[in-house]
Every structure is written in C-alpha cells, then in structure tokens.
Amino acid sequence: MFPAVRPAALLSRLALPVALLAGVLTAPPSAALAADAPQVIRIGTLPGLRFDTASFSVRPGAEVEIIYTNNDEMLHNFVIVKPGTREAVVQAALVMGAGAAEKNFVPDSSDILWAARVVPQGQSFSLKFTAPTALGDYPYVCTFPGHGVLMFGAMTVTNDPKPPVMTPLTAPKPAGGGAAAPTGSPAAADHTAHMGGMPAEPGVTQRAFMPNAGPASIGVKLPGGAAYCWDTGAGRFRYAWTGGFMTTPAAAERGLARIQGTVFYTEPAYPLRLGNSPGAEPKQIAFKGYTLDAQRIPEFETVVDGVTVRERAEVKAGKLVRRFRTSGEATVWFAIPSGAGLTASGGTREGDYFKFTGAAAKEFTITMPLPAAP
C-alpha cells in the first residue's frame, strides 16, 4: 500500500553535500483522503539517545513536513518504519557490516518508509511526505548502531479530531546487565549489626561539581544532621547547611549538584594566617587528600606554605565543630566572619581574629551553632 523507498535509490539521493542536507525523499501515491493543510512537526534530539518528542499525530493522507534538528553531539539519522517493525529494522542496521557508514546506517529493508541521512550536531533537514492512509503507530527511530534500542518515537496516524499532537519524552531506563535492587531491606539490618554501636548514619563524602564553589569540591554529610562543602581547589571550607544533603545530576543533565536544605554559614575567604601577624593570606595552599575515620567522617589535609593543616568537622551537641591540626611551630590566626557566632577553643581573640599559639596552634576548634530545627 505504501511502497517502500528502496534504500539504494534512497541513498543515491542522500549522497548530497552535507550543506544541502538531503531530506525530501519520496511521497507515496496520492492520498485517498483529502489532505489537510500541511502539518509541520518539529523534532529535535536530546543528549542521552533521545528524541525530544515521544510521539506526534497526523491525519491519514495528510501532507506532513518534519523539520528535524540534531541538537546532540552524537550523529543521528531519522528513519520512519512500518508499524511493528522498529526492532527488526534496528537489528538489520546493526548487521550491515562494512560500508554501513556510507549507507548512513539505513539497512536495505522493505519495512522502511522514509529515511534521511546521518545528521551532525546543529544541523536540520526537512522531510516532506504524505502520511499513510492506514491508521496505526508508525515508529520513527535513529538506526545509528546502538541508538535504536532507546532512541525512537511514534507517528500516530489517526482520525481522532483532537489527538495529542506532541508528547514530550520521558527517557526510558536503559536495557542492560544491571541487576535490580534487592527487595526489602535486610541489608540495612546487616549494616547496623555489623557496625555495632556506631550511629546508623555514617558520614558521606561525595565529590561533585557544587554550586558557589570551585569545580573540585566535596560534599560532606555528617552524622547528626549538618552538611558542608569543602573545596579542594581552594583548599578550604566553603559553606554549611542543614535540612538534607544534595543530589547529583544524571550524566545527561550535566548540571551542578543541588543542595537540599538551607545554607546557614558561608566562609567568605580562606580563614587561616600563619606567623607572627595575621597580615597576608598564605601564598600556596596544596590539597593533599583526606582520611576517613570509623564513622566515615573525613579529615582534609593541605600543605599551607609548607605547614601541614588538617581540618575535620563534626556535629556535637547541636553545634558544628571544626577541628584544625597543624604541623608547624607558627602562630595560627583564624579570620572571624562577622555575625556567624563562632567560638574558639584554646585561643584568644585579637581584633577580627582568633589567635592560637603553642600547643593550641597545633590543635584547636572553631565552633558554630546549627540553626534551630524548624
């Protein structure tokens, strides 16, 4: 009823300069029904092997123009096939063997109704045809090897006077060898039992691109309810929050981690000064790594102008307690941000600084109150 475009003929038409972007391939015989006004459908691609449109509807025999834009970095083609034949066509494309690229990964299949060449990123083409008269769902799919398992949608030919014209896509879960999560939660019981008297929620340390910090940052969730951002590029504590931890985006989203909760403290700059006066900021801060203790709470290590500085934070009695340990003999100063309500152990206050000398310089704490729970 709808004569298939033979791929050989089709591809000879497709062998046009890239700039021309072949798209108009064929039109089936004159439609049995009077055509509606030409229906223009715009379809793009999304990262993660997706079309941005899961389905669209056309009337039987309608004149259709699909304006297709590849927004993705990967190469994609666009193939419309007969109902129920998508998987067979995708499989046929996989076994094309040598020369598949020259054929734009369009297999020689009578199930293919219309096809257009592989389109690189940022380019579009227009595909004009007369819709089939037989009602049904006509899949469209990218047959580039590996893409067709996920990357498809449906053109619905329907007489429904008010069909849904465009349906945004929800990405399907990929097929693959991953095992499903176990049912129930015996794992939790195992976990608690194994840890003995340890708190049920150990610390969590997660590196991520985080907001309002350098790109090499680490989110830390502490037992007791607070979380903070430690920036390994700047070698310092950035901000702390309560109310949750953070989410990291899926790869296809490519975004920053999202803080869950409310930031209650932001450290304005690198806080420590080493030496007899709190004048200049350190010249060099090198991040050396971190160590996790039995509660999985990290202690970060830096070398600051030749002095090893370790910093660890924990929640104690409703307060965030930051412990600093240093290797040198020098006096250590901590710049006090105004209004944060910080207190210090073992030091004295001099102007806008806490000052630590002797044994106190080797180990001291800075404590700040957590906001009251709502």
Place this chain on the structure above:
Amino acid sequence: MNFISLRRPLFALTVLAVLALAAVPVRAAANNRQPLVVSDVPAKFAKYYSIETIELPPDTLSVDGLAVMPDGRVAVAFYRGWICFYDPKTKKWTTFAEGLHTPLGILPVSNRELLVMQQPELTRLIDTDGDGKADRFETVSDQFGLSGNYHQFGFGPARDRQGNLFFGLGNGSNLASPMTLTTEVRGFMNPFGAVSRMTSDVAYRGWIMQVTPEGRTIPYASGLREPNGLGVDPAGRLFSIDNQGDWVGACALYRIEKDHFYGHVPSLIWREEFQGGQSPILRPVEELDALRTRAAVVFPYGDMSNSPTQPVWDTTGGKFGPFTAQMFLGEMNQRFLMRVMLEDVDGVTQGAVTPFLGDAANPKMRRGNNRLAFDAEGGLWVGQTYHEAWVGEDGLQRITWKGVVPLEISAMKLTDDGFELMFTRPVNADLAGNPANYAMKTYFYDYHEAYGSAKFDNHPVGVKSAVVSADRKKVTLHLEALEAWRLYDLTLTGLVSDDGQHELLSPWVVYTVNHLLHNTPPPRAPLPSQPALNDRKTPRYPTPDRGPAGVKSVGGPQNFKPAPQN
C-alpha cells in the same frame, strides 16, 4: 533517609544496598540470582572462546574502570563514584570506596592500594587498617585545570617500567550549556582555548600528563580530543586512543611520545609558540597539519569503531590463545573487541586492526565494551558502560580461551608492493592462493576542523597475486599499487584451515600505511577547507552575561609555564 540522591528509581533501596556493601560482603544468594551466566556466544566463536557474565552489585551503573588486583580480585569503578571488588573465588562483591567524581580508570598498587583517575584528580586510595575499605584518599596529581564543564573527563592512569604514571585529559565541550558551570575554575585559564567546538580553556585539557616517580606533574604530549584509553605495552611504549570529532577524522590509536602533538588543535594553546590572545584554530590548517604526529592505526569510522576504549596487551603467556603480546581494545558501539597488530616501518610504529570475537553477522557480544583487564589465569575481563547517556550496555564479563587455536591473522606486515599475512594455523593453499578471495580497497581521512571526515578517494586496489608459503602459514599479497598515507582495507572470503576444520574468524583487517618501507613521500596536504560546524573565533566566556572577569581561577596550576616546543 537524607543521603545523596542520584535521581534514579529505587534510590532508597540503592543506598541501603550500598551501605550494606560497605559493611559486609553481599551474598549473591541474598539477591536470589545466579551470579554467573554463560552468555550466548555465536557458534562460530564458541568453539574457541567462552564468555561468562558476572552480575553487577544491585543498582550499580556502568563499568568505567576495571583492574585485576594482585590477589585476583577484580576492582571495578562504577559511574556513580564507587569502587567495588568482585572476588571470583567467592563470587561476592564488596565496596572499597564511595563518593568519587566520575572515576574512569583504576591501576592497582597493592591488594590494599589503588590509583584512580577521577574527574578532578588522580588519587591514591589506601585501606590503611585492613578492613577492606579505603580510608585514605591521597591526591597524586591535581595539577591541571577543571572548569565544571561536564566533558572534562580524566582517563588512565597507565604506568611505565620506570614508574612514571600517565593520564589523559579530555577537552571540555563548547556545546555544554553553560560551558562553565562554576564561577570559579581550577587552574590557569585562557579564554582563547574555548572558541572551538571542543575546548581547552583551562590548563592542559587535551594533553597526556606525566607524573614522575618523584611526584612531579609534567604536560607530556598534546593534541588529544578525548583520550578514553591509555596503556603501556610490554616493550614500554605508551599508547592512547582518540575519538572522532573536530580535528579527528576517524577514531585512532596513537603512539604517545614526549612533546608530540597529535592533531586536536585547542590544546596547543598551552604550548610556548601558541601564546597570546588568539586561538590556535586560526592558524592555517597546513601549518597545524605539519605539526602533528599521525595515528599508528586509524579505525574506520562506523564500521570498525565509533568509540574505541582501553588498550591492553595479552601478557598471559599463551593462556588466552595465539596472540601473545598483541593489543586488544574495547569498542563501545560495536558488538566486538578489536585486536591490533603493530610493526615498526621506516622508523615509525604503524599497523593493522581487526575485529575480535564478533562480526557484523554475529552481533552477540554486548556493546559498551569500555574497560579491559587480563587476569593471571589468562581470562580477559571486559567491563561495559552506558554512562547514562552513551550507546553501550552495563555489565561485566570474562572471556576465556578454550584451548583450540582459531584461524586468525596473527600478523600483517607491509612489503614493497603489498602485505604479508601471517596466520595462526596453516591455511588451505588453494583458497588462500586465489587473489579473487582478497578484496582490497584504499582511502584516506582528511584533517580539518569540522567534525569527522568522510573516506576520501575510496577505490579498490587489484591484488595481482597471493603467494602461499611452504608452511601455509603466510600469504604474500602483491598489489597493483601501494601508496603512503592511506588505509588499506582488506576483506578475505572463504578462507579455511588446511584441515578444513576452521574458518577464518575475523576476515576483515585494515592496515594504516603511513610510511612505506623506503622512500616515503611527504604526507598529502589537507584538502581545501571543509566548513567547520562552529565558526566562533572569539571567546564567549563563560556565558554571554558573564565576562572573563566574572570567573575566578583558584588553585591548580597557577604558576603556568607554557610547554616548550619539541
């Protein structure tokens, strides 16, 4: 529970499961699943190799790093930032580390120490107290730039015999929006590195880096676009693959040598002679072409490889079949691995690639083959990745040789007028001696800024004669013509062993002829300019509403010194 959410279904269960892994070995039986499944190997290959499929831990995703520990456990880096061990003896998984940022490579140091290349740094993970979990995360190198661009992946590490470590730094993508996520970047920044499709706006993106045994980080070689796979061969030579794209006509394998440039232009901005307020992509393509070192092996795009991955070498002493010391590579888009046969010709390393364990007619292997590692018993572990956005599947498999020697091409060597093909078994001389059974074609890929290259001047080459050696293990092909700087793409038809019991498993092999044995002419010039997809020549950094002054550079390599010219 308020743990990190990864925006995937069954998240809460995932967290419980992960914590359980962290605490105690998960019993496979608890999941009511068989841990080992013998997969459906195509009959053609099943005579020689078997593939076991290993069930991944619950809700893990994408094998992005893989290594065999000295004690035989298999270390796996999962996309979400976990390092887990699989013990083949007990078939149990345990978790070694969590919270890493896109770890894409593992190199064991000892049974309690691993090197891991993650997005922000090369890290040494140590289990200091012997409880099976890493508790110390030492920064080995973070002396390179990072801007929050999702595409700035880190690859490797590989280690040479002198103890140097090498890792690769992928370019950022100018198509990411926003290109720079964070208002601070790490490391010295040059906005003129960000005008092209792929970007090197912070230090050393697109470079292979060296970490000396003393711990110094040195920019080693430039011009890589996305070097997702580094390795050092048994002779101590460093190799890296690269992925097709701008300035990369087709995916390829490079022999990496100090101070060489491999063709991807944005990275040149970190070299001495490309300093200044201009992008290196504005230099004439002929000038750039003259700087570059050609690929040792080019992989025909679409047919052979769209995304090559990690090279490993068969060091099993024959336990994996007749391929001792040869290179195997993963491929993400195809349902096969690749095998590479190299030789030194006229002072350069070049050679051939052939599919391994699969072909278009037997597409039974998974896609997504991303990380490979041989174990002491001669098994080849293969980790597959999907990475939430790529083509592959997720999984872990182990390939073992059954002891029957397959009929394969064991070496391909350039001659004055063609090639010698060495076979793993004597071949049927009537079939192997018939030139009609060899279909040879030749083409080349162009060098230009636009994404990828077509095959140019693709035409058949006549095989004048095919001469079979007395022991029937060598066939010499004499061609009508042989030219430098081209690919020679050979399909063999109907070849079988002389006892008739074995067909040629991989009848397709492609040799990259850069040099001839003698009198190699200079390379052809790039073709007249292809239109680039992206003609931005001035920084738009980092977003239209934020000039360069709106981004601070903090940490990382700040006392930037351009790398000297080689």
